[in-house]
Amino acid sequence: GAVVSQHPSWVICKSGTSVKIECRSLDFQATTMFWYRQFPKQSLMLMATSNEGSKATYEQGVEKDKFLINHASLTLSTLTVTSAHPEDSSFYICSASSRGSGSLNEQFFGPGTRLTVL
Amino acid sequence: DAKTTQPTSMDCAEGRAANLPCNHSTISGNEYVYWYRQIHSQGPQYIIHGLKNNETNEMASLIITEDRKSSTLILPHATLRDTAVYYCIVRVRGSQGNLIFGKGTKLSVKP
Numbered sequence: 001g002a003v004v005s006q007h008p009s010w011v012i013c014k015s016g017t018s019v020k021i022e023c024r025s026l027d028f029q030a031t032t033m034f035w036y037r038q039f040p041k042q043s044l045m046l047m048a049t050s051n052e053g054s055k056a057t058y059e060q061g062v063e064k065d066k067f068l069i070n071h072a073s074l075t076l077s078t079l080t081v082t083s084a085h086p087e088d089s090s091f092y093i094c095s096a097s098s099r100g101s102g103s104l105n106e107q108f109f110g111p112g113t114r115l116t117v118l
Numbered sequence: 119d120a121k122t123t124q125p126t127s128m129d130c131a132e133g134r135a136a137n138l139p140c141n142h143s144t145i146s147g148n149e150y151v152y153w154y155r156q157i158h159s160q161g162p163q164y165i166i167h168g169l170k171n172n173e174t175n176e177m178a179s180l181i182i183t184e185d186r187k188s189s190t191l192i193l194p195h196a197t198l199r200d201t202a203v204y205y206c207i208v209r210v211r212g213s214q215g216n217l218i219f220g221k222g223t224k225l226s227v228k229p
Contacts, residue, residue: 050141112160
């Protein structure tokens, strides 16, 4: 199956700093990547959708200036949490899908990044 | 995408079959049933999907009722490592949209 990686797997930062999380599709080209956030004991909630080479589409209530998403290549998307605060502490998960006759836009998930803001 | 309903939690004895139900009474003709699971502190893992026929792979079997309004995921011989939250999702295959996760079923496999 297709593999999606995330880096780092966990990060601890001070309040007010920025943190960048990378999502990579290792063996396929991802035309679309999704960023989810998951708080303890809750389900995954979509934050934004990014298509390669275009601006991300954010879900209602997600601040686009705080959560910067870049999808500059077909194998890499980044999520930058700017001026992080303790309430941003969460589990961030990306998924990737490709457009093609063989893939039918199936989604493959990364292992997640645990962010803790002190 | 159609809405799904799953029990909040289930227990299963190690080595026994785990049968996880899902109701999707508003499913439409072109929507597939997908199952994912999420082991604690990991990303979701694809398990299986089907349209109307029963499906089986190395991980599980999927039984879909004839009217397609419900389905059951079967883990034939549950192990402790199968303890996870299992999500039943209905969507059009090939859709470019995101997956919508409900609350899922927390399966606890006990020794």
